[in-house]
Amino acid sequence: MxxxxxxxxxxxxxxxxxxxxxxxxxxxxxxxxxxxxxxxxxxxxxxxDKNELARALMLRYVEENDRIFDDVFRRGRQLSDDPLQSFLITLKLLAELMGDLPNGHPGCLIATFTYQERLFDRNVRDIASDAVRSWNGRFRDALNEIATVYPARKGMDLDDVAIMFSCVIDGGIIMSRGLGDPRVLERQILAFRSIVQLLFAPAAPDIILPPAPTAIAAE
Amino acid sequence: MxxxxxxxxxxxxxxxxxxxxxxxxxxxxxxxxxxxxxxxxxxxxxxxDKNELARALMLRYVEENDRIFDDVFRRGRQLSDDPLQSFLITLKLLAELMGDLPNGHPGCLIATFTYQERLFDRNVRDIASDAVRSWNGRFRDALNEIATVYPARKGMDLDDVAIMFSCVIDGGIIMSRGLGDPRVLERQILAFRSIVQLLFAPAAPDIILPPAPTAIAAE
DNA sequence: AAATTTACTGTACCGGCGGTATGGTTTTCA
DNA sequence: TGAAAACCATACCGCCGGTACAGTAAATTT
Missing domain, CATH: 1.10.10.60 (Homeodomain-like)
Incomplete structure (x- = not known):
């Protein structure tokens, strides 16, 4: 009840x-x-038993993250019709979200679980694996959509760039903790954002791209 | 004895x-x-006690990683006088090293420990923290040296780029495990390498940069 | 209002593990 | 050869994950 x-x-x-x-x-x-x-x-x-606790924790975490990504991607699309601008806004929103956390990001459950995989059954591992794949898919789709409008740099696989964003988030959380500086994660997301700009803007990205929107309150 | x-x-x-x-x-x-x-x-x-085991594990891990970084940076410098080329070679060597691991990277102890920090005393945490700072410092120094020869793109903080490499490695290990594909880490390092090229080569990086050296056996 | 289900509490117990203690025994090296 | 190093054997404590089972108060349904 x-x-x-x-x-x-x-x-x-x-x-x-x-x-x-x-x-x-x-x-x-x-x-x-x-x-x-x-x-x-x-x-x-x-x-x-404890394994069912693990399962419930993982499901809860995945669902909440899905909601967050739904939200920032939706708002990104609302604020611009251009796929590149839209994604850049989404990244900015995400960075703000991370920066606004008072004690830094509490940690990524996926990361902890992958470093303790022997403790969980296949079911839990599959939930985590599917979630990561789904999130990478979102980023990859966003990048592919951008690539239909802006020519991407050669030599960069967009699938790898998409996965790299996940790496930057998980790595950023670890670095934030390890270095004792909660703002590292936010800075990393913004750095990745700059790289996306660089990737799709051949000559002088700071000129042809309008400034990132500011003062968009993160939830 | x-x-x-x-x-x-x-x-x-x-x-x-x-x-x-x-x-x-x-x-x-x-x-x-x-x-x-x-x-x-x-x-x-x-x-x-168990905490002393943790301390020994961390010390051992840090020392071995120091050796690896010493090696790839040294060999990078040996193979080119140009700081950019030298760093690109180092990254390639590192990627090969990771790719040659039969079962993928076994995992980063720093990452595990930061996700279980409440289990260790300040001593162990400090060892990890200092190691991360030292490794980030290596990358930052390499980037700064490149920047004295090649003008870096505006809007990118080289400190953040240096930290991003650590993020890509730790994140890449997590993604490799989570996705069940050991080659993700290698690809991520190479993707980061491409970004470094992009960062320091204004116009057409694939043209002004010679191809990366091949067939350099990783230890 | 009664019956049923939900959401627990209380108690007792098992086996495994981290950790301590203590006293021996073999191996290695000076 | 003698001391230090590198162990082994045994016994014990307390905590924890987990099970079992009996009971109960509150909410919900009938």
């Missing part, structure tokens, strides 16, 4: 924070239930 | 593989000693 879903959500929230801080293996159910204010029986009422 | 160092090394080897596959928290000492063919007492003779 209502209350059950709330408790379940609270468990997931607490567990996700713990997984991102200590890893899945070191995340103790006892700590989670202590923080959630429930008993062990209550936990196992919602999740039959 | 001699034999002690060998056993210690074997422990580290096994532990590293386990940490990269399951995470540090889920790496059980019992499994490690079983695989190493020693007893628990033997393990605690070499490492007084």
């Amino acid at each position: 209502r209350k059950g879903a709330e408790t379940r959500e609270r468990i997931l929230e607490i567990a996700e924070a713990s997984v991102l801080a200590k890893g899945f293996g070191a995340t103790s159910i006892e700590e989670v239930i202590a923080e959630a204010g429930i008993t062990k029986s209550g936990f196992f009422y919602h999740f039959k | 001699r034999k002690g160092a060998e056993t210690r090394e074997r422990i580290l080897e096994i532990a590293e593989a386990s940490v990269l596959a399951k995470g540090f928290g889920a790496t059980s000492i019992e499994e490690v000693i079983a695989e190493a063919g020693i007893t628990k007492s033997g393990f605690f003779y070499h490492f007084k």
Whole structure:
């Protein structure tokens, strides 16, 4: 019912924070239930074992990220008809979103899980794999659409560029943490944005491209 | 003496593989000693607790990576006097190195540790942090040296480009695993290489730059 | 209002693991 | 040959993941 879903959500929230801080293996159910204010029986009422918790965490993370990407891509398209401008706006929005997080990005569950893959069954791994493929597909589609209007530089495979954006995000999160500077991620996304400009603007990108839109509030 | 160092090394080897596959928290000492063919007492003779194992793993990883970077940068400089060419060669060598790994890159310990930072003391975190800063510094120095000869594109901070390379490597490892395709990492490094070309070659990079050296055996 | 389902609590237990302690034994090297 | 190094054997503690089962208060349905 209502209350059950709330408790379940609270468990997931607490567990996700713990997984991102200590890893899945070191995340103790006892700590989670202590923080959630429930008993062990209550936990196992919602999740039959730890692996189902992992599955639920992954599903939740993927869905939320899908929503975020839906949103920034939709707003990017709303604000320009030009596919290049549209994508550049989307990247700017994403960068703002990351920069506005008070304590930096909390971490990418996909990244943690791929570094602990032996802990999860094929089901969970497939969810993660499909999600990554889907997100890369979005970026690749956006780039391909741009390429129909602007000629891309030779020697650059757009599939690789699309994947590189995922690399920059996941790598940026790691670097932000490792260097103790939450703004690294935002800067990396903006740097990638500059590269996209460079890729599709042959001669002098700063001249033929209008300035990026400013003061667009990120959700 | 001699034999002690060998056993210690074997422990580290096994532990590293386990940490990269399951995470540090889920790496059980019992499994490690079983695989190493020693007893628990033997393990605690070499490492007084699990945290010291973490410290040793991190130190070992950082030193080995330092050696690798020393090597590819040295060989890059040997093969060309031009800083741009030299760096492009280094990147190619690095890409070949990654591509030649039979089962893909085993994983970046820094990445795992930053996603499990609550498990380690400040000492270990500082080692990781300093290593990342040092590696980023290498890339930044290389880029700055290039910029003294070739004018860089405006709007791109070379510090960010340097950090982006670290992002591409760590992100590339995650993507390789997540997508189940070991060659993603190699392709990402080569894609970054193309971007460096683009960054420093204003008009037509494929023309003014000689082809990358081929058939340079990676160690 | 009664019956049923939902959402838990309480208690008890198992086996595995990290870690400690302590006392021995073999191997290596000076 | 003697000391230090490199282990092995055994026993133990406490925490944790997980299971089992019995009970209960509240919400929802009938």
